[in-house]
Amino acid sequence: xxxxxxxxxxxxxxxxxxxxxxxxxxxxxxxxxxxxxxxxxxxxxxxxxxxxxxxxxxxxxxxxxxxxxxxxxxxxxxxxxxxxxxxxxxxxxxxxxxxxxxxxxxxxxxxxxxxxxxxxxxxxxxxxxxxxxxxxxxxxxxxxxxxxxxxxxxxxxxxxxxxxxxxxxxxxxxxxxxxxxxxxxxxxxxxxxxxxxxxxxxxxxxxxxxxxxxxxxxxxxxxxxxxxxxxxxxxxxxxxxxxxxxxxxxxxxxxxxxxxxxxxxxxxxxxxxxxxxxxxxxxxxxxxxxxxxxx
Amino acid sequence: xxxxxxxxxxxxxxxxxxxxxxxxxxxxxxxxxxxxxxxxxxxxxxxxxxxxxxxxxxxxxxxxxxxxxxxxxxxxxxxxxxxxxxxxxxxxxxxxxxxxxxxxxxxxxxxxxxxxxxxxxxxxxxxxxxxxxxxxxxxxxxxxxxxxxxxxxxxxxxxxxxxxxxxxxxxxxxxxxxxxxxxxxxxxxxxxxxxxxxxxxxxxxxxxxxxxxxxxxxxxxxxxxxxxxxxxxxxxxxxxxxxxxxxxxxxxxxxxxxxxxxxxxxxxxxxxxxxxxxxxxxxxxxxxxxxxx
Numbered sequence: 001x002x003x004x005x006x007x008x009x010x011x012x013x014x015x016x017x018x019x020x021x022x023x024x025x026x027x028x029x030x031x032x033x034x035x036x037x038x039x040x041x042x043x044x045x046x047x048x049x050x051x052x053x054x055x056x057x058x059x060x061x062x063x064x065x066x067x068x069x070x071x072x073x074x075x076x077x078x079x080x081x082x083x084x085x086x087x088x089x090x091x092x093x094x095x096x097x098x099x100x101x102x103x104x105x106x107x108x109x110x111x112x113x114x115x116x117x118x119x120x121x122x123x124x125x126x127x128x129x130x131x132x133x134x135x136x137x138x139x140x141x142x143x144x145x146x147x148x149x150x151x152x153x154x155x156x157x158x159x160x161x162x163x164x165x166x167x168x169x170x171x172x173x174x175x176x177x178x179x180x181x182x183x184x185x186x187x188x189x190x191x192x193x194x195x196x197x198x199x200x201x202x203x204x205x206x207x208x209x210x211x212x213x214x215x216x217x218x219x220x221x222x223x224x225x226x227x228x229x230x231x232x233x234x235x236x237x238x239x240x241x242x243x244x245x246x247x248x249x250x251x252x253x254x255x256x257x258x259x260x261x262x263x264x265x266x267x268x269x270x271x272x273x274x275x276x277x278x279x280x281x282x283x284x285x286x287x288x289x290x291x292x293x294x295x
Numbered sequence: 296x297x298x299x300x301x302x303x304x305x306x307x308x309x310x311x312x313x314x315x316x317x318x319x320x321x322x323x324x325x326x327x328x329x330x331x332x333x334x335x336x337x338x339x340x341x342x343x344x345x346x347x348x349x350x351x352x353x354x355x356x357x358x359x360x361x362x363x364x365x366x367x368x369x370x371x372x373x374x375x376x377x378x379x380x381x382x383x384x385x386x387x388x389x390x391x392x393x394x395x396x397x398x399x400x401x402x403x404x405x406x407x408x409x410x411x412x413x414x415x416x417x418x419x420x421x422x423x424x425x426x427x428x429x430x431x432x433x434x435x436x437x438x439x440x441x442x443x444x445x446x447x448x449x450x451x452x453x454x455x456x457x458x459x460x461x462x463x464x465x466x467x468x469x470x471x472x473x474x475x476x477x478x479x480x481x482x483x484x485x486x487x488x489x490x491x492x493x494x495x496x497x498x499x500x501x502x503x504x505x506x507x508x509x510x511x512x513x514x515x516x517x518x519x520x521x522x523x524x525x526x527x528x529x530x531x532x533x534x535x536x537x538x539x540x541x542x543x544x545x546x547x548x549x550x551x552x553x554x555x556x557x558x559x560x561x562x563x564x565x566x567x568x569x570x571x572x573x574x575x576x577x578x579x580x581x582x583x584x585x586x587x588x
Contacts, residue, residue, distance in 0.1 A: 069465050088468050094460065103334060103459050104510060104519045113459065116452050117467030124452075149514035169467070 012086025018078070020045045020173055020204040021066065025075035028061055035061040037228045039075070043221075045172075048195065048205045049232075050215035053225035054248050059208040062225065063175045066206070067092055079173055088117040091171025093162045095178050101151035107161050108146040111136055114169035136167035140194055156187025163194055174198065174205045180214060192218055212239065305539045313433050314425040314492075318531035318549065320440040321492045321501060326509065326523030327447060328485040329502035331478060333510065334458045339389060340479075342499040343396035345486045347373040349403025349495055352420055357406070363435040363487055369399065370483030374476060423494030423546030425535070432491060439488045443481055454478060455516060492531070493546040500550040505530065508553075508560040511567045526556055 019042045026039040036058045043049060051059050064070035066077055068084030079087050091114070114136070115129040125133075137143045140160040145153060150161065159179055166174055180188045195218075198205055209215050215222055216235035224230040224238050226247040231238040305311045332341045348369040355365025373395060380391035407417050419427065428436070447454070457464045457474050464471040482502075489498045509523035534549030541548075562569050 067462075067466050068468075069462065085468070088466075090466055092462070092466055094462060099460065100334075102510075104514055104516050105455070105459060106515055109455075109515065110459075113452075113456050113463060114467075116456050117469065119452070121453075122449055165463075 012082040015081035018081035022078040027074035049221040050219035057226045089172040091166025092175040114165040136164040140164045322527035322531040325501040326505035326527040329506035345498040346400040353406040366487040374479035504553040508557040511564040
């Protein structure tokens with residue numbers, strides 16, 4: 001029996017010509033302090049945007065609002081023309097360190113979880129579900145590892161499996177939280193190649209990252225966030241000294257050298273930022289960004 | 296054929312046969328529900344729940360209801376009260392569980408202490424009295440056990456998502472709150488069903504020990520549940536015979552058997568056992584590093 005609707009929710013109206021994501025004045029308070037303040041932005045089908053900003057800038061909160069997990073106190077979220085609550089087309093790829101990888105599930109099981117929303121209550125996976133799962137595994141190159149337990153995979157492979165889960169979900173709006181953190185270069189490259197494919201499939205993608213270099217090199221659009229939307233546009237438009245100073249304050253330093261300006265940011269790890277002075281002395285590998293690289 | 300009569304002889308007593316049947320059902324459902332408990336890290340909640348239903352058991356005992364009825368009322372009430380206490384966000388969940396757990400356990404013991412047969416009754420309630428399972432108890436055990444198994448089968452994929460990745464459950468717009476309550480109530484019912492077999496104090500072992508052993512042996516949830524149930528049944532059967540022939544209390548005999556099986560698995564399990572990992576480490580250490588790397 002195909003086309004059995006999800007019994008739990010009233011499906012949302014999905015206007016394909018509407019912006020894939022439209023945020024208007026989105027504001028979230030935790031207690032008295034705003035975590036997000038008046039965020040307004042718009043994305044169209046297939047857009048890929050890197051969401052950057054210092055720790056605590058509200059990147060995770062923004063993703064929770066878009067996914068419909070957190071309700072904003074003010075402002076609206078529209079996904080293809082309607083609020084997030086009725087959509088099961090929002091996929092998200094969690095930070096790996098939040099998951100228990102000893103959990104007894106195979107790669108195939110994890111990807112099949114993406115189908116549960118579409119299957120509906122009291123139903124087992126059908127032929128169509130299995131086909132979607134196989135296709136998703138194929139697309140991320142994980143077919144040969146489908147029978148492995150999730151904890152037996154490397155970090156990069158796990159990340160690809162969670163991407164496949166969102167694909168099997170037939171997500172049209174995809175949220176990735178720090179997908180490249182802690183991965184080696186080949187694994188990062190594999191993920192970025194998959195993200196390139198998604199653009200062609202009309203999947204709108206938001207990637208939260210603390211790495212300005214990576215964001216500028218890999219994504220055509222950027223949102224610079226620090227509770228407020230500091231700047232949005234192409235990396236060249238967003239990464240100006242003024243914007244960076246606004247977003248990072250004293251955490252970023254601009255050095256003028258013979259080859260132009262260099263930006264040093266201290267956003268490496270949660271709270272544990274190496275003093276900028278150490279970075280300038282070369283004791284830590286800095287996040288270095290030269291403006292001409294941005295073009 | 297002497298060993299055969301060694302096995303069948305105990306079952307010729309009606310109370311042993313009923314006890315064995317109850318132990319089999321408990322051996323199946325406890326480890327299956329227990330698999331969710333250990334995957335969700337809710338052992339404390341399971342233990343607390345077992346203690347909170349004590350007043351219900353005593354009430355049933357006083358008014359001569361089936362034990363199951365009294366326990367069920369408190370078994371379902373506990374998650375609801377804990378939910379109410381934590382709703383405002385002022386009290387942490389584990390704190391609320393602790394308060395409800397200790398308070399109602401004290402209430403239950405206070406109620407028993409008014410009885411003349413205080414010591415005997417308390418022992419039975421705390422450590423189980425599988426040989427005192429009556430006909431109605433047995434029927435209730437099987438009816439409720441079947442209900443638990445059917446519910447798990449019906450909501451299998453939703454429970455899987457909820458226990459692996461609760462955020463995904465919300466994103467897929469599954470009724471996460473309802474599913475969570477349902478799972479808590481299933482834990483409550485399972486505890487109630489197991490009460491007479493292993494008692495309030497030991498039911499936690501029936502829930503988590505076979506499931507923990509099974510997790511070390513398997514890599515998928517359905518097989519983990521099947522292996523856990525097999526270990527549960529085996530422990531209860533062995534425990535009951537030990538109890539019969541060595542004259543040990545039945546509840547502790549079952550739990551000790553399960554604990555023994557867990558230890559064997561913990562040491563000898565392929566790949567994840569202590570011995571295996573130690574041998575694997577020695578092997579990598581003994582292999583000379585490849586030249587030029």
